[in-house]
Amino acid sequence: MVTINYNAPEKSIICSFSGKLDTNTSIQDGETISDRLAAITKTVDPADLKITFDLQDINFISSSFIRICVGTSKQIQTGNFGISHCDPFIKKTFKIAGLDILLKIS
Amino acid sequence: MEGTMQKNADEILERAVLAAAEFQQFDQAHTDRIVEAVYKAGLNARVKLAKMAVEETGIGIWQHKVLKNVLATQIVYESIKDEKTVGVISDNPLTGITEIAQPLGPIFAVTPVTNPTSTAMYKILICLKTRNPVIMSAHRSAAKCTAAAARICYDAALKAGAPEDCIQMIPSGSREFTQTVMAHHKIALILATGGTGLVKAAYSSGNPAIGVGPGNVPVFIDESADLPFAISSIIASKTFDNGTICASEQSIIVEEKIEMQVREEFERQHCYFLTPDEIKKVEKVAVVEETMSMNPLIVGQSVESIAHKAGISVPEKTKILLAKLQGVGKEYPLSHEVLAPILAFYAARDYHHAIHLCIDLNYLGGIGHSAGIYANDEKRVLEFSQVINAGRIVVNTPTSQGAVGGIYNLLVPSLTLGCGTGGKNITTENISARNLINIQRVCHRKMNEKYMSVNRDMYFDEQYDEIALKQEYHKNF
Numbered sequence: 139m140v141t142i143n144y145n146a147p148e149k150s151i152i153c154s155f156s157g158k159l160d161t162n163t164s165i166q167d168g169e170t171i172s173d174r175l176a177a178i179t180k181t182v183d184p185a186d187l188k189i190t191f192d193l194q195d196i197n198f199i200s201s202s203f204i205r206i207c208v209g210t211s212k213q214i215q216t217g218n219f220g221i222s223h224c225d226p227f228i229k230k231t232f233k234i235a236g237l238d239i240l241l242k243i244s
Numbered sequence: 245m246e247g248t249m250q251k252n253a254d255e256i257l258e259r260a261v262l263a264a265a266e267f268q269q270f271d272q273a274h275t276d277r278i279v280e281a282v283y284k285a286g287l288n289a290r291v292k293l294a295k296m297a298v299e300e301t302g303i304g305i306w307q308h309k310v311l312k313n314v315l316a317t318q319i320v321y322e323s324i325k326d327e328k329t330v331g332v333i334s335d336n337p338l339t340g341i342t343e344i345a346q347p348l349g350p351i352f353a354v355t356p357v358t359n360p361t362s363t364a365m366y367k368i369l370i371c372l373k374t375r376n377p378v379i380m381s382a383h384r385s386a387a388k389c390t391a392a393a394a395r396i397c398y399d400a401a402l403k404a405g406a407p408e409d410c411i412q413m414i415p416s417g418s419r420e421f422t423q424t425v426m427a428h429h430k431i432a433l434i435l436a437t438g439g440t441g442l443v444k445a446a447y448s449s450g451n452p453a454i455g456v457g458p459g460n461v462p463v464f465i466d467e468s469a470d471l472p473f474a475i476s477s478i479i480a481s482k483t484f485d486n487g488t489i490c491a492s493e494q495s496i497i498v499e500e501k502i503e504m505q506v507r508e509e510f511e512r513q514h515c516y517f518l519t520p521d522e523i524k525k526v527e528k529v530a531v532v533e534e535t536m537s538m539n540p541l542i543v544g545q546s547v548e549s550i551a552h553k554a555g556i557s558v559p560e561k562t563k564i565l566l567a568k569l570q571g572v573g574k575e576y577p578l579s580h581e582v583l584a585p586i587l588a589f590y591a592a593r594d595y596h597h598a599i600h601l602c603i604d605l606n607y608l609g610g611i612g613h614s615a616g617i618y619a620n621d622e623k624r625v626l627e628f629s630q631v632i633n634a635g636r637i638v639v640n641t642p643t644s645q646g647a648v649g650g651i652y653n654l655l656v657p658s659l660t661l662g663c664g665t666g667g668k669n670i671t672t673e674n675i676s677a678r679n680l681i682n683i684q685r686v687c688h689r690k691m692n693e694k695y696m697s698v699n700r701d702m703y704f705d706e707q708y709d710e711i712a713l714k715q716e717y718h719k720n721f
Contacts, residue, residue, distance in 0.1 A: 161408060198269050201262035201407050227269065234349070235265035236430075 140167040142174050150188040151178070155196055164202035171210060185215045194223035204235050211241060220244065249424050256379060257430040259409040260350035263377035264432075266407035268347050270375055272330040278404040279373045283321035285400035286365040286393070290314055293361040293396070296389040301357050303544030308485035312362035312659075319650040319657045320366050324677045329374045333683070340688035345681040347375040349432030352425060354446070356438045358488040358544060358583060359659060360386035361393040363437055366659045368397045368411055374680040376432070377410045379425065383438065387416040427451065433680070437660050440537075447668055454675055456660050457667060459490045460581040460610030461643050462602040464628055465498045465506060466595075466619035474618035474640070475509045478587075481642030483563050487584045488544040491614040491636070491647030491661060494581055495588040495605045496566070497598050503591040515564040516547075517589070518556075523567045523578065525554040530586055531577035538582045547585050572604040581609055595624075599631060606632050612663030612672065614638065614647040635664055635672030649674050694721055 211219035220242040294309035353367040371378040382390030398411040436446035436455035443455035592598035615634040638646035650657025658674035
């Protein structure tokens, strides 16, 4: 399940996730994020947006979730997407997927 | 064309890598649930897949393919189900070493035309058990049945919570594409079972590989053997799926003094010794003269079909054709591997000569694979085993079913038999889940007390020789 907080003045979005990010949950969360992003980019240039996926308390991610990370990062300017509060095991997962640098993980 | 091929390979590997990333987070229980679900689905589809394989390839006997599918699912599953393949797999407080299993990553699995569905299911099971996604490449003549086996396993795996794309199939028919995927830098390991060309390609790819190619299995019947038992066992093995298992007997070697008894027993059990003229005719259809490799058109065919192709007539219900040969090598085409119910037969002057023949046959394209001996003299068994270069020497056992393990002995059940360095393999083991993990060793401090008590200045002084250093090393222990 994802909670999305949009800070309009700073043009930044923080998506906080909870629970197990298995395939089904990830697909639902992906749709929620996509819808919200579409609404925001009606008034804001995607190039100015910053997006952070907060993975506090997340200890499992599916390949679908990784795809959502990649898909979301591609919608905004390179370098403006990041993943925060990443558990070491999840960092290793991104490393194995070869995406740790592209997605700016901390 | 080349660019498209590379792009397609990249896409397949990207999916596999994502599957690997998800998979490596699974615990043992989750992994085992997936493996159990896949084994059940595979076992339940054993008859359908066996019939499909025979229909599509025209090779073998469907009932025997069913038994191969049982080996690949039930027998393999029973051997791996309790194995630890995730996380800490051993912890030894005495040595201070803890072992942790890590998956390898995407595995490229090539399957043969002779055992297509069974090899596919076996490879899928051992890959999933070790949390490795698998990319399957089928022989072009067995593409449909292999894809059906992979689909059945994939559907079951997904239902049990496996990652998407944990099993993928690449289209068959393009050798170039297969080699492109094989050589992709994201492939962790190649599990290649098939012909010499394929195995060489696997080893030349630049990626780690376990490739198992041909065998040329010699079987020595010692004078101490129980002849009716031995011959019945050889027939059961060589006729199994019309001789398509690479561990099946290729040559029978006996001493002259028991030749007639052995011949009579073979004949009594409905086997036929070809005349010299008939041998010439069978050679022509069984072995391609230019390459001395078996003719694919006779692989897994029945005796009737082979006799028909060779233009000879043999007694009805003949089980195996035997060709008495005088030597080994190019001049004797049937001394090479032929995966069909044809056996070379040698009557050696004496025991010494018999063993020499076995060595020659073993080195004629079957180094490191398998061999067999029938004997009730353990000294002879050991002598034979020490001069033969084979990963498995099975004793008083049908080699087809014996070498694959799990039925006639306690070898690890497997459809990929390591052939050691002779076969350009890193191992002589029967390949299973244990070969598909990286084992990390967490080593706690355990001092070597002998080394610590040595006056180490002695090492820097040339006046102390090995004897002095040995005394110092063991002093007071």
